[in-house]
Amino acid sequence: MRQSRWTPSIVPNVSDQNVYFVLDCFERSGCAWREPDIGQTDLETVIHDLMSGQYNDPQRVVPFNTFEHWADDVSEDVAREIRRRADAAHQDLSSSIEDFVVRHAGRERQLNLRLA
Template identity: 75%
Template sequence: MTRAWTPSLVPDAGEQTVYLVLDCFDRAGCAWREADVAATDLETVIADLMSGQYNDPQRVIAFNTAERWADDVSEDVAREIRRRADRNYEDVTSSLDDFVLRHAGRERQLTLKLA
């Protein structure tokens, strides 16, 4: 007995790891944001988050169908956003600040001993 072929719902991204953002829109609810395949790499997603392209980001997931894995990378992305903002002496938007606090926690300030 032969099995019928079923097309994949996941676009063929080759060996690329795809990053998607769960974004919320007040009363309209939350959705995985639609994105062009070329704009689902980590660098583009971080740049889009930092430039305010998302309303209220909740989570970032990564998956690679060729390697057969998926993972919630929200904490890693939040830490990278904090690192880049600190490096560039920039503030992040309030919705992005909420995302960073939710996934990376509060920044700890080191204390200096004054002698």
């Protein structure tokens, strides 16, 4: 009888935690799922990294949960949140993140009304 070899999992050992990956594209090298540091796989860190220009040309944001066995594309939700935060802070976005936001959330912007 042939014995199967054990192969370690590449999936982080986190219980009931969403792990977020960003599909990032590079001019000549193509696209890759960027591997975040193990302690920085949460949504807040991904949004901060996107807004601060840590990605070259982000295409998608996909979380997965190994405990619950699911993955989803949350690019539109992330794009809307980035737009909301930038608008609230009266902050301009870099061209790469602006492209991501327009691609997933459209060109519409929320205008802040100042009440006297």
